[in-house]
Amino acid sequence: MKTRNWRGRLRVCLTCLLLICALLPGTALARGLIDLDEPTSLTIKYPCAGATFRIYRVADVSETGVYTLTGDFEDYPVSLRLSSQSAWRRLAETLAIYVDLDGLRPLDSGKTNSRGRLTFSDLEAGLYLVTGREFIEDGYVYTPEPFLVALPGLDADDDWTPDVTAKPKYDKEPEEPEVETVKRKALKIWEDDDPDARPAKITVQLLRDGKVWDTVTLSRKNNWSYTWEELDANFTWQVIESDVPDDYTVTVSREGVTFVITNTQMTDIPEPPTPGGPSEPPIDIPSEPPIDIPPEPPVDIPDEPTPWSPATPDTPQPSTPDVPSPTLPQTGVLWWPVPLLACGGVGLFLLGWLRRRSEDNDDA
Amino acid sequence: MAGGLLLMAAALLLTGYNLWDERRATASADTVLLEMPAEIRAAEPAAPAPEPEDPDEIEIPDYILNPNMDMPTVEVDGHAYIGVVKIPVLGLKLPVMSEWSYPNLKTAPCRYTGSAYLGNLILAAHNYRTHFGGLKELVPGDEVTFTDAVGNVFRYTVAELETLGKTDVEEMQAGDWSLTLFTCTYGGKSRVTVRCVLAESGAAY
Numbered sequence: 001m002k003t004r005n006w007r008g009r010l011r012v013c014l015t016c017l018l019l020i021c022a023l024l025p026g027t028a029l030a031r032g033l034i035d036l037d038e039p040t041s042l043t044i045k046y047p048c049a050g051a052t053f054r055i056y057r058v059a060d061v062s063e064t065g066v067y068t069l070t071g072d073f074e075d076y077p078v079s080l081r082l083s084s085q086s087a088w089r090r091l092a093e094t095l096a097i098y099v100d101l102d103g104l105r106p107l108d109s110g111k112t113n114s115r116g117r118l119t120f121s122d123l124e125a126g127l128y129l130v131t132g133r134e135f136i137e138d139g140y141v142y143t144p145e146p147f148l149v150a151l152p153g154l155d156a157d158d159d160w161t162p163d164v165t166a167k168p169k170y171d172k173e174p175e176e177p178e179v180e181t182v183k184r185k186a187l188k189i190w191e192d193d194d195p196d197a198r199p200a201k202i203t204v205q206l207l208r209d210g211k212v213w214d215t216v217t218l219s220r221k222n223n224w225s226y227t228w229e230e231l232d233a234n235f236t237w238q239v240i241e242s243d244v245p246d247d248y249t250v251t252v253s254r255e256g257v258t259f260v261i262t263n264t265q266m267t268d269i270p271e272p273p274t275p276g277g278p279s280e281p282p283i284d285i286p287s288e289p290p291i292d293i294p295p296e297p298p299v300d301i302p303d304e305p306t307p308w309s310p311a312t313p314d315t316p317q318p319s320t321p322d323v324p325s326p327t328l329p330q331t332g333v334l335w336w337p338v339p340l341l342a343c344g345g346v347g348l349f350l351l352g353w354l355r356r357r358s359e360d361n362d363d364a
Numbered sequence: 365m366a367g368g369l370l371l372m373a374a375a376l377l378l379t380g381y382n383l384w385d386e387r388r389a390t391a392s393a394d395t396v397l398l399e400m401p402a403e404i405r406a407a408e409p410a411a412p413a414p415e416p417e418d419p420d421e422i423e424i425p426d427y428i429l430n431p432n433m434d435m436p437t438v439e440v441d442g443h444a445y446i447g448v449v450k451i452p453v454l455g456l457k458l459p460v461m462s463e464w465s466y467p468n469l470k471t472a473p474c475r476y477t478g479s480a481y482l483g484n485l486i487l488a489a490h491n492y493r494t495h496f497g498g499l500k501e502l503v504p505g506d507e508v509t510f511t512d513a514v515g516n517v518f519r520y521t522v523a524e525l526e527t528l529g530k531t532d533v534e535e536m537q538a539g540d541w542s543l544t545l546f547t548c549t550y551g552g553k554s555r556v557t558v559r560c561v562l563a564e565s566g567a568a569y
Contacts (some may be wrong), residue, residue: 349368
């Protein structure tokens with residue numbers, strides 16, 4: 001009876017165990033536990049030789065394959081409980097941004113060899129982030145995507161393997177030829193007698209192959225100058241003044257990258273008549289007899305008094321004795337009365353003290 | 365005795381005011397310097413850009429194309445400044461106001477007259493120890509630099525020192541000096557005047 005009971009209980013226990021095993025994921029049983037003491041390695045296969053990659057240890061892994069953020073990554077607000085491949089890719093991109101932002105130091109870095117291989121070895125079990133730099137080869141720009149890799153990884157038989165090989169995804173774009181650029185500058189020069197008569201501003205246009213590309217205003221505020229940077233050197237760039245102020249003529253000359261726009265004030269001197277002009281009939285004007293104009297007597301004009309604070313270098317200097325002599329600015333701190341006051345004070349004090357002592361002696 | 369004590373108190377008060385005024389002026393000039401663009405404040409020429417091979421692509425400073433141009437200014441706290449003067453041997457680096465007035469002089473050295481582009485710039489400043497009070501200590505050969513408001517740097521060498529009277533307006537502007545600095549003597553009746561010539565390295569840009 002006892003034997004029969006024991007067999008019955010065993011049968012029940014085996015049935016329960018089978019049910020529990022059926023609820024567990026089958027893979028866990030197939031993979032077994034991770035040997036955390038076994039060193040691992042990661043080999044990167046890339047199409048370029050000399051491309052740089054960096055590796056960062058993001059998370060610890062438990063024997064059962066559960067990841068926990070570690071080290072510099074410990075406090076980042078990210079989750080490692082992800083179910084899809086695209087979610088892991090987004091996580092890799094996010095962590096790569098944090099790495100750049102916080103300037104995290106990689107665990108290791110290296111360059112791919114002549115066959116495009118790079119191996120990081122003796123790595124502790126865990127989850128790793130790998131980032132790569134943009135690399136130019138044979139006229140193409142290779143930009144690797146950051147990726148996360150678990151070490152140890154799973155082999156074809158779904159068993160843990162310490163040596164993992166990864167082929168990073170990358171973008172390959174033809175290298176854009178560097179566009180040569182030039183700089184052009186407009187500088188306004190006024191040639192006139194009365195600076196106050198100048199307009200407050202003028203308008204200049206930048207022409208690209210003869211067509212207006214940009215319009216800017218020059219004024220005292222921008223020191224009558226403007227610079228255009230990084231213009232495409234494949235075009236011809238010129239500068240012209242769009243609305244020349246009345247009573248001024250304009251000339252534009254080029255000095256290096258600068259277009260010097262000179263506005264010259266027109267004088268009121270009438271132009272000499274053109275001989276033989278079609279609209280002017282020839283008139284026989286008798287020549288006037290020469291007149292002897294005596295030279296004007298020299299007039300002694302006294303220099304105008306100058307304000308005593310000249311603001312321009314060519315201000316005339318005063319010489320009239322009737323006006324107060326101009327003086328240079330008073331730039332001294334008032335130190336000279338200090339010793340006078342101090343010495344005077346000490347003298348007066350001593351004098352008073354001596355007198356009082358003498359009076360006291362007399363009284364005594 | 366009371367009169368003596370009063371005079372001594374006056375001497376003390378005046379000393380206190382002068383020291384306070386000097387500290388205020390130092391702070392004012394330092395504040396202006398900090399608010400100026402870095403390329404002017406640095407008062408050092410930037411590393412020269414490589415000269416382009418094509419002569420059409422050479423950038424010639426505006427002041428060479430037009431020496432008569434007004435000196436550009438940069439505005440700080442409502443005041444126009446034409447640049448920064450630096451006297452390394454005195455440890456001075458000071459902003460320079462475009463126009464002089466007594467209130468302006470209480471903040472920073474001022475342009476008395478002239479232009480760095482025409483080679484006749486004259487700067488005046490109070491004889492605060494942290495402004496031009498140390499001018500009398502300069503000797504021929506000392507270096508003075510001036511950086512204009514767009515970053516052009518002019519290097520000068522002290523050529524000679526002279527003392528002018530307070531009415532020597534013509535004498536101040538006489539001579540072929542690229543840069544002149546002046547301030548009052550201790551007594552305030554004369555002006556310590558430092559004459560400078562453009563150094564061999566000259567203007568850098």
